[in-house]
Amino acid sequence: MSGVSAKKEAPAAGSSSRPEPDWAAVRADFPALRQSVRGKPLVYLDNAATSQKPQVVIDALRQYYEQHNANIHRGVHWLSEQATIAYEGVRKKVARFINAPDPRECVFVRGATEGINLVAQTFGRKRIGKGDEIVLSTLEHHSNIVPWQLLCEETGAKIRVIPMNDAGELLMDEYAKLLSPKTKLVAVTHVSNALGTITPIKRIASMAKAAGATVLVDGAQAVPHQPVDVRDIGADFYIFSGHKMCAPTGIGVAWAPLALWNSLPPWQGGGDMISTVSFEKSTWAEVPAKFEAGTPNIEGVVGLGAAIDYLSAICMDRIAAREKILLQAMEAAILRVSGARLVGTAKEKAGVASFVIEGIHPHDIGTIADREGLALRTGHHCAQPVMTRLGLPATARASVAFYNTLEEAAALEAALRKVVEVFGG
Amino acid sequence: MSDLTDLYGEVILDHCKKPRNFRLIPDATHKASGANPLCGDHIQVYLKLDGDKIADIGFLGNGCAISRAAASIMTQELIGKTKLEAEELFRKYHAMVTRDMGKPYEGEDLGKLAIFAGVAEFPVRVKCATLSWHAMEAALKGGATTVSTE
Numbered sequence: 001m002s003g004v005s006a007k008k009e010a011p012a013a014g015s016s017s018r019p020e021p022d023w024a025a026v027r028a029d030f031p032a033l034r035q036s037v038r039g040k041p042l043v044y045l046d047n048a049a050t051s052q053k054p055q056v057v058i059d060a061l062r063q064y065y066e067q068h069n070a071n072i073h074r075g076v077h078w079l080s081e082q083a084t085i086a087y088e089g090v091r092k093k094v095a096r097f098i099n100a101p102d103p104r105e106c107v108f109v110r111g112a113t114e115g116i117n118l119v120a121q122t123f124g125r126k127r128i129g130k131g132d133e134i135v136l137s138t139l140e141h142h143s144n145i146v147p148w149q150l151l152c153e154e155t156g157a158k159i160r161v162i163p164m165n166d167a168g169e170l171l172m173d174e175y176a177k178l179l180s181p182k183t184k185l186v187a188v189t190h191v192s193n194a195l196g197t198i199t200p201i202k203r204i205a206s207m208a209k210a211a212g213a214t215v216l217v218d219g220a221q222a223v224p225h226q227p228v229d230v231r232d233i234g235a236d237f238y239i240f241s242g243h244k245m246c247a248p249t250g251i252g253v254a255w256a257p258l259a260l261w262n263s264l265p266p267w268q269g270g271g272d273m274i275s276t277v278s279f280e281k282s283t284w285a286e287v288p289a290k291f292e293a294g295t296p297n298i299e300g301v302v303g304l305g306a307a308i309d310y311l312s313a314i315c316m317d318r319i320a321a322r323e324k325i326l327l328q329a330m331e332a333a334i335l336r337v338s339g340a341r342l343v344g345t346a347k348e349k350a351g352v353a354s355f356v357i358e359g360i361h362p363h364d365i366g367t368i369a370d371r372e373g374l375a376l377r378t379g380h381h382c383a384q385p386v387m388t389r390l391g392l393p394a395t396a397r398a399s400v401a402f403y404n405t406l407e408e409a410a411a412l413e414a415a416l417r418k419v420v421e422v423f424g425g
Numbered sequence: 426m427s428d429l430t431d432l433y434g435e436v437i438l439d440h441c442k443k444p445r446n447f448r449l450i451p452d453a454t455h456k457a458s459g460a461n462p463l464c465g466d467h468i469q470v471y472l473k474l475d476g477d478k479i480a481d482i483g484f485l486g487n488g489c490a491i492s493r494a495a496a497s498i499m500t501q502e503l504i505g506k507t508k509l510e511a512e513e514l515f516r517k518y519h520a521m522v523t524r525d526m527g528k529p530y531e532g533e534d535l536g537k538l539a540i541f542a543g544v545a546e547f548p549v550r551v552k553c554a555t556l557s558w559h560a561m562e563a564a565l566k567g568g569a570t571t572v573s574t575e
Contacts, residue, residue, distance in 0.1 A: 359442075361489035363464045364433070367547060371429050380465045393465035393487050422433045423490075 018315045023322065026314065027403040029054040040373030043408045043415075045330070048193050048221060048352050048399035049377055050243045053307075057246055060306035061299050068302075071295055073272060087298055090305035091288070097308045098238065099229040100255055107254045107261070107288040108296055112220040113143040115239035115254035116187070118291060119216055120147040122264040123237070124185070127214070130156035132184040135213070137162040137170050138389050139192040139199065142382045144218045148187060162188070164389060168195035168344040172203065179211035186213050190222035190233075194383035194397070195344025196327070196352030198222075205234040214260075220244060220252075224401070225323055225350045227316040230255055242300060247307035251300030254291075261287040268293040319402045323351055326400040329409035334398070337416040338425060343395045354381075354395040357419065362396040365419050369396075372415040431543025432550065433490065436498075441490035446500035448483040455567060459486075459560030461552050466492050470560040477507045484557060491550050496557030498537055508565050514538075515558045521545070522554050 027033060030052045035042045044052060064086065070079035072087045088103075095103040109115040124147075128134065134148050138161055148159055160183075162175040170188075179186075186208035190201050205215045216237040222228055224245035230238045237260075242251040266273055266284050270293035275283040284290045311319065330353045334340050339358035357365060366378035377397045380387045387393065398412055450456075453471035460467050468486030472479055482503050484496045503511050514535075521530055522544045530542040544554045 361464075363466070363489035363550075363553065364491070367432065367550060368429060379463055384465075387465065393467070422429060422438075424438065 018313075018318065021314050021318060023402070023405075027405065029056070029310075030403055031055060031058070033403060037373045037375075038371055041411075043372075043374045043411045045398040045400065045404065045408065045412065046375045046377050047224075047401040047404075048244070048381075048397065050249065051224060051246050051401050052403070053246055053248070053303075054310050056310050057248070057303050057306045061248065061303050064299055064302045069298075072298060073289070083298060086305070087296070087301050090301045090308075093305050093308045094253055097228075097312065098223070098253075098255060099231050101231065102258055104286070104288055105255055105258050105261065107256075107291045108301055109239075109252045109254050109291075110250050110297065111241040111243065111252035112218060112239050113241075115237075115252055116144055116216070116218065117147045118254055118267050119237050119239070119256075120151045122267050122291075123214065123260075124148070124151040125155070126265060128155055128157045128184045131182065132157040133160050133178075133180070133182040134158070135160045135162060135175070135178050135183055135186045135188075135208070137175075137188045137199070138164045138385050139168065139170065139189050139195065139197060140187075140383065140385070141189065141193050141218065141220070142384070143220075144187055144189060144216075145385070148185075157184070161385070164197075164386075166390070167346050168192065168197045168386070168390075169346045170197075170199055170204075172200065172207075175204065176207060179207060179213065181212065183208070183211055183213040185216060187216040187218070189218040189220075190228070191219075191225065191350045191352075192344070192383070192386070193221045193352065194381040194386045194395070195346065195354050196349040196399075197344060197346040198226075198348040198350050200348075201233055201235070209234065221351065224311075226320040236260055242304040242307065245307055246310060247304040248300050250297050251304050253304075258287060261291070266290050266293070270294040272296075314402065320350070322402045323400050326402075326404050326406070326409070327351060327353060329406050330398050330400060330412060333409040333413035334416065336413055338420060340416060343390060343392065351399050351401075353398045353400075355398070356392065356395055357416065359425075360419060360423050362394040364423070365396040365416070368419045368422055369412075369415045372411070372418060374412065374415050432547055434540055434543075436537075436540050437490060437494040440494035440497040444484075444493050444497040446483045446497065446504075447485065449485055450481055450483045453481075453483075455564040457560045457564035459556045459563070461488070461492070461556050464489060464553070466553065466556060468492065468496055468557050468560055470496070470557055470564050472561065472564050474508070477509075479503050479506050479508070479511060482561075484560075488556065489553050491544065491553035492556050495541060495554045498540075499557050499561065502536070502538060503561070511565065512562060515562055518558060519555060522551050 032052045068082045070083040072084040091103040094106045160178045163171050208215045215235040217235040219240040223240040238255045243249040273293040334355045343354040362378040369376050379394045450471035454474045455472040466488035471483045473481040482500045
């Protein structure tokens, strides 16, 4: 039984020509959601950390190992050919999903973190030097801060930070002031994992380009929740993880135009990324192989392909609309609890309801909610600068995916009432 | 055993809301910070030793109910104890909160500290219950001035 008809070639991500799916049937595609936790039905609201996986993705991994497992790109035998076809076929799916002009532009990496490190170690080392500036935003996840700090230590470049307002929106006037001929790179998130803010990424990119800077977009929280068109955004690098979009862990994508990739040195050395090797000199393989040294995560790629088919069959526009309704319901549920307030109230938000309850530490909220079967995230969400800016040590976070339900918003409200009750509120 | 009231009992909530010895000791002879980066908890422990004896102890900081209550009760329990006694008490307390899940506590009666026995049923909260103790130990050893539970 599947809520989504498994079609081999799904239409482009943004297409909304499909009818509204039966969301209850869609939910039934996710075996992990059928569990009870501590005697209560599992209410999974930690989707910004990682998504659950539909049966078709789980089946794809199994089928890969049962029928197609071999190493890619080197065997002359039939099985290796099958594995290579599967692997490279997913590259085409990825390109279509994010509207990349050429599949070769999509480099497979372990996840968004590795993708950003790849850019820091190749583009960064080659193009950023002493006195140059890298512009980040207050909203960044640590994975889009630390690789640049490491680069700055090495090169003597400096980090500048786009500030935000109390709602969690970036201050575009301040951003404009940061841009100068010294700005070599602007690296900004598309959607904040801590607050859910959708940044005005097209404007951020065009302003950076006008200043002569290269633009990297951390799309880890965007690609799972809305149609993403890398050509429309106008960034130079667009990076995302598979595991937040129904694919397995350990797989992600770093996209850049072919000419940009071609201009960069390789990152890791090894098999698959070379053209010829001698002890005097080796020559590099063409992109994307140049950046995919060693035997890659083939099963992860296969799983990513199945996830893209699955999401595309539902349609990303439908997913975005569904999640908007769910997020509003979660936010309303939180606000009905006495002493609770939302943290992050940007006009444009996706998927994330961060909140605090007066006088109760988020960690205690998380533990008590867990006893009610709810999976919430508590802490700084790997975005300490956001917490520092807001003067909070931590928040609790409910993050939705399309398979959540309105009943789960009611369960969230009940659990938070229980939290307040335990604390004698 | 894993009922919420094991963790959020009356005494723990009382100490969370009204932490005892929640103050800086300006003439502390020993002090250290403790951090739990995962939840953003941060605590400073101040000790004033008179010879080998803990004459005064206080703490400041920011944390969840468990870490605040643990710090508060720790300060009450340690006043008047020697360095050695404090370290020994931490060893026993640590063994109590880190025992295997589902196993009743069969060790020595730790008096007021026994209310933390239920923490063992919540493994992710062990760090909260021991943060202030780790900081206290670091302060006494005088080595690290900042300890982390990560």
